[in-house]
Amino acid sequence: xxxxxxxxxxxxxxxxxxxxxxxxxxxxxxxxxxxxxxxxxxxxxxxxxxxxxxxxxxxxxxxxxxxxxxxxxxxxxxxxxxxxxxxxxxxxxxxxxxxxxxxxxxxxxxxxxxxxxxxxxxxxxxxxxxxxxxxxxxxxxxxxxxxxxxxxxxxxxxxxxxxxxxx
Numbered sequence: 001x002x003x004x005x006x007x008x009x010x011x012x013x014x015x016x017x018x019x020x021x022x023x024x025x026x027x028x029x030x031x032x033x034x035x036x037x038x039x040x041x042x043x044x045x046x047x048x049x050x051x052x053x054x055x056x057x058x059x060x061x062x063x064x065x066x067x068x069x070x071x072x073x074x075x076x077x078x079x080x081x082x083x084x085x086x087x088x089x090x091x092x093x094x095x096x097x098x099x100x101x102x103x104x105x106x107x108x109x110x111x112x113x114x115x116x117x118x119x120x121x122x123x124x125x126x127x128x129x130x131x132x133x134x135x136x137x138x139x140x141x142x143x144x145x146x147x148x149x150x151x152x153x154x155x156x157x158x159x160x161x162x163x164x165x166x167x
Contacts, residue, residue, distance in 0.1 A: 003029040004120050005047055009039040010054040022109040036065040048076055049123055055082035055089060063089065066097040077123045081105055
């Protein structure tokens, strides 16, 4: 499996360095941006699996940035960080921007690592589900083509013991 790619967006360069130190041994491909504009540029040029964004940033705030990101890149899992404990912001982040988790600053490095691991596991499960759905749709389409060519081929009759009965 390829390295899990994370983009961290915050206007505080010291905070970005702190996160970099906390995650350096976790094996992720880490990318950093100091604002929404730089983050979008990174997303357009690099495969990103997850975005962790601060709420309070100059220009566009983290909530609006993550809402726009969810519309243009719904496959990217998002997490919001903020130093403001505001239930309304957290609810909007989850309900309007589809944020996976809301992290309050200051955070525990261990909690941050666990949150990212769980988010990565969730994303992996979602990707596996989507792959299975795609395979199922492909097989269903093939069965429909066969049914069209050979009417009745998909009708399966079983006896009381579950054995297939041919007619």
